[in-house]
Amino acid sequence: MWKFIVRRLIITMPQIVLLSLFVFIMASFMPGDALTGQIGPDVDQDRLQELREQMGLNNPWYIQYRDWILGVFQGDFGTSFRYNMPASEIIQQRMINTIWLSLVSLIFIYALGIPMGLISGRYNDKLIDQVITSYTYLGFATPIFIFGLIALWVGGFQLGWFPTGGSVAPGLEPGSLEYILSKIHHLLLPGLAIALIGLVGTVQYLRSEIIDTKQKDFIITARAKGAPEQRVYNRHIFRNSVLPIAAFFGYEITSLISGTVFIEQIFSYPGMGNLFLESINIRDYTVVTALVLLFGLAAIIGALLSDIILSIVDPRIRIK
Amino acid sequence: MSDTLLLEIKNLKTSFRIGEEYYAAVDNISLDVRHNEVLALVGESGSGKSATAFSIMNLHNRAKIEGQILFNGRDIANLPPSKMNKLRGNEISMIFQDPLTALNPLMECGRQIEEVLILHKSNMSSKQRKAYGIDLLNQVGIPRPERIYDQFPHELSGGMRQRIIIAIAIANKPELLIADEPTTALDVTIQAQILDLIRELKNDLNSGVVLITHDLGVVAEMADRVAVMYAGQIVEIADVETLFIQPLHPYTRSLLSSVPNAEGTDDKLHVIQGIVPSLKHLPREGCRFKDRIPWMDDSVHEEHPELHEVSPGHFVRCTCYQHFHFPEQNEEEQAHGIT
Amino acid sequence: MALLRVEDLQIYFPIRGGILNRKIDDVRAVDGVSFEIEQGETYGLVGESGSGKTTTGKAVMGLNNITGGDIYFEDNHLNPGKGKKVDVRKDVQMIFQDPYSSLNPRKRVIDIIAEPIRNYEKLTKKQELRRVQELLEQVGLTPESIYKYPHEFSGGQRQRIGVARAIALKPKLIIADEPVSALDVSVQAQVLNFMQQIQKDLNLTFLFISHDLGVIRHMCDKIGIMYQGRFVEEGLRDEIFTDPQHIYTKRLVAAIPDIDPRRRQEHQQYREQVKEEYQNSFNDYFNEDGLAHSLKSITDTHRVALPERG
Numbered sequence: 001m002w003k004f005i006v007r008r009l010i011i012t013m014p015q016i017v018l019l020s021l022f023v024f025i026m027a028s029f030m031p032g033d034a035l036t037g038q039i040g041p042d043v044d045q046d047r048l049q050e051l052r053e054q055m056g057l058n059n060p061w062y063i064q065y066r067d068w069i070l071g072v073f074q075g076d077f078g079t080s081f082r083y084n085m086p087a088s089e090i091i092q093q094r095m096i097n098t099i100w101l102s103l104v105s106l107i108f109i110y111a112l113g114i115p116m117g118l119i120s121g122r123y124n125d126k127l128i129d130q131v132i133t134s135y136t137y138l139g140f141a142t143p144i145f146i147f148g149l150i151a152l153w154v155g156g157f158q159l160g161w162f163p164t165g166g167s168v169a170p171g172l173e174p175g176s177l178e179y180i181l182s183k184i185h186h187l188l189l190p191g192l193a194i195a196l197i198g199l200v201g202t203v204q205y206l207r208s209e210i211i212d213t214k215q216k217d218f219i220i221t222a223r224a225k226g227a228p229e230q231r232v233y234n235r236h237i238f239r240n241s242v243l244p245i246a247a248f249f250g251y252e253i254t255s256l257i258s259g260t261v262f263i264e265q266i267f268s269y270p271g272m273g274n275l276f277l278e279s280i281n282i283r284d285y286t287v288v289t290a291l292v293l294l295f296g297l298a299a300i301i302g303a304l305l306s307d308i309i310l311s312i313v314d315p316r317i318r319i320k
Numbered sequence: 321m322s323d324t325l326l327l328e329i330k331n332l333k334t335s336f337r338i339g340e341e342y343y344a345a346v347d348n349i350s351l352d353v354r355h356n357e358v359l360a361l362v363g364e365s366g367s368g369k370s371a372t373a374f375s376i377m378n379l380h381n382r383a384k385i386e387g388q389i390l391f392n393g394r395d396i397a398n399l400p401p402s403k404m405n406k407l408r409g410n411e412i413s414m415i416f417q418d419p420l421t422a423l424n425p426l427m428e429c430g431r432q433i434e435e436v437l438i439l440h441k442s443n444m445s446s447k448q449r450k451a452y453g454i455d456l457l458n459q460v461g462i463p464r465p466e467r468i469y470d471q472f473p474h475e476l477s478g479g480m481r482q483r484i485i486i487a488i489a490i491a492n493k494p495e496l497l498i499a500d501e502p503t504t505a506l507d508v509t510i511q512a513q514i515l516d517l518i519r520e521l522k523n524d525l526n527s528g529v530v531l532i533t534h535d536l537g538v539v540a541e542m543a544d545r546v547a548v549m550y551a552g553q554i555v556e557i558a559d560v561e562t563l564f565i566q567p568l569h570p571y572t573r574s575l576l577s578s579v580p581n582a583e584g585t586d587d588k589l590h591v592i593q594g595i596v597p598s599l600k601h602l603p604r605e606g607c608r609f610k611d612r613i614p615w616m617d618d619s620v621h622e623e624h625p626e627l628h629e630v631s632p633g634h635f636v637r638c639t640c641y642q643h644f645h646f647p648e649q650n651e652e653e654q655a656h657g658i659t
Numbered sequence: 660m661a662l663l664r665v666e667d668l669q670i671y672f673p674i675r676g677g678i679l680n681r682k683i684d685d686v687r688a689v690d691g692v693s694f695e696i697e698q699g700e701t702y703g704l705v706g707e708s709g710s711g712k713t714t715t716g717k718a719v720m721g722l723n724n725i726t727g728g729d730i731y732f733e734d735n736h737l738n739p740g741k742g743k744k745v746d747v748r749k750d751v752q753m754i755f756q757d758p759y760s761s762l763n764p765r766k767r768v769i770d771i772i773a774e775p776i777r778n779y780e781k782l783t784k785k786q787e788l789r790r791v792q793e794l795l796e797q798v799g800l801t802p803e804s805i806y807k808y809p810h811e812f813s814g815g816q817r818q819r820i821g822v823a824r825a826i827a828l829k830p831k832l833i834i835a836d837e838p839v840s841a842l843d844v845s846v847q848a849q850v851l852n853f854m855q856q857i858q859k860d861l862n863l864t865f866l867f868i869s870h871d872l873g874v875i876r877h878m879c880d881k882i883g884i885m886y887q888g889r890f891v892e893e894g895l896r897d898e899i900f901t902d903p904q905h906i907y908t909k910r911l912v913a914a915i916p917d918i919d920p921r922r923r924q925e926h927q928q929y930r931e932q933v934k935e936e937y938q939n940s941f942n943d944y945f946n947e948d949g950l951a952h953s954l955k956s957i958t959d960t961h962r963v964a965l966p967e968r969g
């Protein structure tokens with residue numbers, strides 16, 4: 001198993017290098033550069049050149065790349081040209097918000113997705129399964145922002161149960177109980193909105209996994225032992241089907257990323273996704289670059305996690 | 321010996337759905353098994369042996385089952401699940417045909433054995449269960465049982481997996497044991513050991529055994545009576561000596577002459593002509609074996625073949641046996657199965 | 660020159676355990692096995708379940724890592740050292756035990772049989788089709804079978820598809836691991852007849868693994884008996900069946916079920932008697948670890964694992 005994990009880690013390295021190269025190249029192709037938004041149209045060309053030189057913008061690409069990477073390793077993502085403060089500082093607070101949002105979404109995804117997948121697989125082709133399957137098709141077909149808008153409109157405006165923006169009610173003292181409750185209150189609706197779409201994959205995967213496992217010979221063995229149906233499901237079918245789901249966990253991170261980008265925008269929730277779209281709008285390219293890099297890293301680490309979990313969980317892989 | 325039959329199957333018909341229609345894989349079978357008796361079920365691949373066994377255990381997923389299955393006089397064909405679960409793995413248990421797929425790949429072998437104890441022997445402590453489980457592995461001849469106990473199925477050879485399945489089946493000392501090809505993956509010494517074990521179980525507990533196998537040597541060694549199946553029907557049933565020494569039905573005789581015998585290695589083995597018809601294309605009119613013996617005249621078959629009792633306890637289907645001969649050989653020579 | 664020569668073959672599997680799942684011990688699946696197979700001959704491998712027969716067969720196919728020993732095919736060294744491997748997969752093919760699960764159910768017959776051809780030769784679609792049809796004819800299936808799927812065939816026919824795939828590249832040696840144990844006797848007879856036929860037609864050599872000693876006796880010229888990763892006896896068919904020397908072989912032969920139910924009692928007693936003899940003389944035939952001694956020749960062809968005398 002250790003061999004497997006080490007091998008898997010070694011594969012991860014070039015992935016990360018490729019990602020960073022990609023991000024870097026992408027950044028250099030972005031329209032305009034760092035100075036475009038910062039300087040008035042009346043600044044003369046010589047002054048501009050001087051500034052560019054100063055900021056290393058005229059260096060060959062590999063030098064710029066090296067400087068950038070070295071910076072990143074020290075937590076320096078450059079300076080936001082828009083706010084004139086370190087990008088890392090801007091991102092930090094947003095990142096904490098996003099991690100909370102992702103966590104809540106994940107909890108919703110599993111709390112809702114696993115029972116739905118189980119029921120759907122167990123009673124496949126019954127009415128309840130058809131309802132759930134139809135929902136997953138709907139979920140696949142509907143763009144997440146439409147879903148988000150509907151959730152906001154119903155839960156936020158029509159029913160008024162949830163706040164419609166921000167991450168916490170203003171004027172509360174950080175750390176107080178009310179502050180925390182308010183935070184959670186702000187998280188629920190966007191979290192649910194992400195989960196309702198995000199669980200679609202989990203449900204369908206679990207459903208087909210269960211239908212598959214149901215027909216295996218060893219299930220007949222279990223029945224022949226006299227195991228009641230509930231036990232057959234709990235001990236044999238469920239366990240054997242849910243393991244791949246555990247492994248799916250890492251990949252879920254990828255879908256969360258795309259989820260947060262739109263949902264945060266709709267709920268004006270101050271997270272990374274929201275920041276991302278904002279920064280694109282105002283061409284704050286140091287921040288955009290940093291965010292793409294972080295999103296990419298999250299995806300790679302997610303895949304890594306998935307494979308490692310699978311190797312721990314499945315004895316057949318563990319042996320090799 | 322008690323008077324009631326241990327198992328009595330009356331007009332069992334098990335049908336599978338193919339497309340829009342149901343086709344009977346087991347077509348009106350009646351059988352019985354007494355206490356302390358081994359009934360062997362032999363027949364061509366696809367003739368419905370496993371389907372019969374699954375019907376007794378009520379393990380078919382989506383099949384139409386008609387007829388009666390009496391276990392100790394009680395009809396168990398339509399028992400509610402909770403009552404059926406009390407019987408399965410306890411009073412009736414089954415050894416499955418395919419050892420490679422019948423075990424849960426993610427569960428240690430020992431835990432798979434313990435499960436059947438948890439379900440039916442609730443008073444056993446976990447320590448007792450483990451001790452008994454290891455004892456069972458010993459009984460089925462697994463070397464180093466303590467080590468095997470914690471291993472996963474894929475780490476064992478085919479024969480070892482088959483023995484795990486046997487251990488599960490005999491754990492609760494069933495009154496009726498259905499053994500579907502219990503020894504195909506085993507070498508002959510371990511096969512002998514397993515067969516002895518089954519025999520012991522039968523003698524000690526007065527149990528009945530349904531033994532499904534392709535190995536006619538095993539049948540000759542184990543069975544008290546033999547039922548021969550072809551295309552979902554019983555074509556011949558007799559006590560074991562009669563069946564081997566005076567086989568009557570053309571299918572039974574063909575089967576016996578297909579066995580490689582020790583001498584005459586260079587001889588070609590006898591092969592039954594034609595192919596096994598698939599369930600959907602099974603001939604359901606007249607003698608079902610007709611197409612496999614095309615050299616016989618049509619007039620020798622009955623129009624609606626019945627089981628005829630030719631001597632007490634010896635039944636043969638259709639009248640074609642009276643005239644049957646192998647192609648291009650004289651009837652006299654082949655009339656006796658083995659001598 | 661022997662077609663296949665196996666010398667002192669050893670294959671160990673690690674047993675892992677402990678918290679870090681480190682190697683704590685070995686399973687000596689094959690522990691010093693040597694034998695030779697001549698061109699055109701059928702060599703039978705029988706023995707205890709779990710004694711390493713499949714593992715030996717797989718090693719010849721190049722499907723296992725070899726711990727020690729040498730395998731020569733037509734005097735080519737197959738495992739000349741780390742990293743290097745001589746590719747004989749074209750000349751050595753395997754037929755698997757289970758005709759049901761060894762064929763991919765989602766592939767048509769043509770794709771199943773053409774698969775090895777596609778790996779080794781570049782043929783046009785037309786040539787390939789002709790070749791597959793020839794092969795099907797050779798194994799006695801109608802040419803129109805090529806567009807069918809495995810489930811549309813009977814067990815015997817499926818096993819023939821497996822054989823057609825195995826002979827597609829005109830191999831010299833076929834390793835048949837329990838090729839008939841899942842089949843009923845009539846279909847088994849069909850497959851065995853057919854294997855003998857193609858052996859004659861193509862001058863094939865078989866390594867035949869089976870538990871069914873009746874089948875082994877019918878098919879094989881020479882037989883090796885395995886016990887716990889080692890050979891206990893090797894000899895011509897008649898030497899093994901009529902004059903077994905090692906106690907394990909005797910026990911194996913005595914355990915063959917007798918097809919005459921009238922002799923049941925008698926046979927059972929005989930088997931018990933041999934079993935007792937086996938238990939009593941176990942220490943004479945096996946070393947302190949319960950493993951077989953090395954083989955000693957008693958005739959040109961007959962070798963038995965006996966302890967050193969004196």
Ligand SMILES: Nc1ncnc2c1ncn2[C@@H]1O[C@H](COP(=O)(O)OP(=O)(O)OP(=O)(O)O)[C@@H](O)[C@H]1O
Nearest residue numbers: 336337345364365366367368369370371372598599
């Ligand atoms: N679940 C199923 N759905 C449809 N057809 C089935 C099903 N199970 C079995 N059959 C068909 O029913 C027939 C009888 O099958 P069965 O498994 O009882 O044969 P068998 O006598 O046990 O053969 P073998 O000796 O090969 O195990 C076969 O034609 C088979 O294809």
Ligand SMILES: Nc1ncnc2c1ncn2[C@@H]1O[C@H](COP(=O)(O)OP(=O)(O)OP(=O)(O)O)[C@@H](O)[C@H]1O
Nearest residue numbers: 475476477478479672688708709710711712713714
């Ligand atoms: N992948 C593996 N990992 C660990 N042990 C293995 C592995 N494959 C085989 N073994 C062990 O090696 C030994 C020999 O196995 P092998 O499958 O060669 O036996 P066999 O003679 O073919 O037995 P059978 O007749 O039951 O098929 C067994 O003890 C088995 O448990």
Ligand SMILES: [Mg+2]
Nearest residue numbers: 369370371417
């Ligand atoms: Mg069967």
Ligand SMILES: [Mg+2]
Nearest residue numbers: 477478712713
């Ligand atoms: Mg094997």
